[in-house]
Amino acid sequence: MEKWIRRPAGLTALFWRYLITTGVVVILLAVLWWFGMTTMMRYGIVYPANTAASGVEAVAQALSSGELDTEEIPYFYRWALFDAGGRVRDPGNMDEKHLDYAEAALAGERGPQGMFYSQYHRLTQLPDGTTCVIQYDYSMPYGAEVLQRRLPEFQTCATVVLLASWLLAGAISTHHFAGLLRRDAALLTGATEAIAQRRLDVPITGRARVREFGATLKAMDDLRQNLAESLESQWGMEQQRRLELAALTHDLKTPLSVISGNAELLGEDALTESQRESVDAIFRSALRLQDYVAQLRTMTGSEAALSREKETVSLPALAEGWREVGQSLCGAKPAAFRCPEVPRLELAVYRGDLDRAVSNLLDNAARYTPAGGTVTLSVTADGETLTIAVEDTGPGFSAEGLARGEQAFYTSDASRPQEGHMGMGLYFAAQTAKRHGGALRLANTGLGARAELVLPIN
Numbered sequence: 001m002e003k004w005i006r007r008p009a010g011l012t013a014l015f016w017r018y019l020i021t022t023g024v025v026v027i028l029l030a031v032l033w034w035f036g037m038t039t040m041m042r043y044g045i046v047y048p049a050n051t052a053a054s055g056v057e058a059v060a061q062a063l064s065s066g067e068l069d070t071e072e073i074p075y076f077y078r079w080a081l082f083d084a085g086g087r088v089r090d091p092g093n094m095d096e097k098h099l100d101y102a103e104a105a106l107a108g109e110r111g112p113q114g115m116f117y118s119q120y121h122r123l124t125q126l127p128d129g130t131t132c133v134i135q136y137d138y139s140m141p142y143g144a145e146v147l148q149r150r151l152p153e154f155q156t157c158a159t160v161v162l163l164a165s166w167l168l169a170g171a172i173s174t175h176h177f178a179g180l181l182r183r184d185a186a187l188l189t190g191a192t193e194a195i196a197q198r199r200l201d202v203p204i205t206g207r208a209r210v211r212e213f214g215a216t217l218k219a220m221d222d223l224r225q226n227l228a229e230s231l232e233s234q235w236g237m238e239q240q241r242r243l244e245l246a247a248l249t250h251d252l253k254t255p256l257s258v259i260s261g262n263a264e265l266l267g268e269d270a271l272t273e274s275q276r277e278s279v280d281a282i283f284r285s286a287l288r289l290q291d292y293v294a295q296l297r298t299m300t301g302s303e304a305a306l307s308r309e310k311e312t313v314s315l316p317a318l319a320e321g322w323r324e325v326g327q328s329l330c331g332a333k334p335a336a337f338r339c340p341e342v343p344r345l346e347l348a349v350y351r352g353d354l355d356r357a358v359s360n361l362l363d364n365a366a367r368y369t370p371a372g373g374t375v376t377l378s379v380t381a382d383g384e385t386l387t388i389a390v391e392d393t394g395p396g397f398s399a400e401g402l403a404r405g406e407q408a409f410y411t412s413d414a415s416r417p418q419e420g421h422m423g424m425g426l427y428f429a430a431q432t433a434k435r436h437g438g439a440l441r442l443a444n445t446g447l448g449a450r451a452e453l454v455l456p457i458n
Helices: 011-042 051-064 096-106 145-150 154-196 211-268 273-300 315-331 351-368 399-404 425-435
Strands: 078-082 088-090 120-125 131-136 311-314 336-338 346-349 374-381 385-392 439-444 449-456
Touching (some): 011 154, 051 120, 051 131, 096 120, 154 211, 211 273, 311 315, 315 346, 315 374, 351 374, 351 385, 351 449, 399 439, 425 449
Parallel strands (some): 336 374
Antiparallel strands (some): 078 088, 078 131, 120 131, 311 346, 439 449
């Protein structure tokens, strides 16, 4: 049977093979069953089903002539004796149910009695005046009386054996053909799991036995190859971008150091008020660019710019530093800066990262708030969560900005002017929040934008 399914077959062909194979096996079993029955009859192990019917007249004549005694009636008949009044004189070998059948026949009932095996009757007048009712049916008796008495009825048992063999053959055939489908389904499941687990460098092996499953398996292998090539290309592009960014950050360090150093030297000279403001603006811008370079180093892995250990610090002390940054940024706008009183508690944080993240939020708010606007820094705690929120009175976020604001280098929010913004501030703030086990949330308040760092209090 296995050799028949060597080549991939369609589902329709497989179904027909299943039906034909099962049908042929059923027919063969029926032939073998019939051959076994005829062989047993040939050797006298059992007799044909009409044995009792064909011999009943001879038995009746022998009884009526006195040549045969009732005790000599063949074992495959049932018999009972009744007197002239119809009363049972000798029940013979009949049980109560068969005696009822015999009484009905004696009373004139000519039809057969019983359900599964119809019981027929032959009434015979014996020399002593009694009536012998001989009862018989069309079942196959055993060839020996001892077998007839001790074994179940042969014909029913033979039929049960045939039906059982048919069921067993059907179950085996179904299990075999279902196994073909199960093996192909296992191949598909394994291919799906390999793709889901991103084991894309390992070819999908195995040969499907069903043509449709084989086509699906090939399509999945093609998908695996395409995904592998796509990811490899994407990885190459990421590596190239990281190298370019690493080179850019390295090249920017020198000119930024020159700008910062010269700004510091200029600040030591005697300058007019307007000149000093210009020098301070140059110095602040250089510091901001240095911060951007540090963030780029973090992203490219060119420098370990992240804080390595948490520090236990006072929240009011942290907020004081943030307040100074906010006042400095808003003072150059000019814009109003507000910072309500913060809770008095201590917490463990990556201080450098958190300072930079809050400074980025303040820088964004000050940049997008028009002159005369307001930037508000609020710090609240509810026992389990610390919320650091920065609100501005600028144009707010667009729908795209709310959805993609945390992505690195995202600067296409047309509702908020860029002014050389690199799209790194919100990205770094989001990464810092995740590192603390929290999240960055962006929203519009109706008066402007709101960005908040939600951190667990450890």
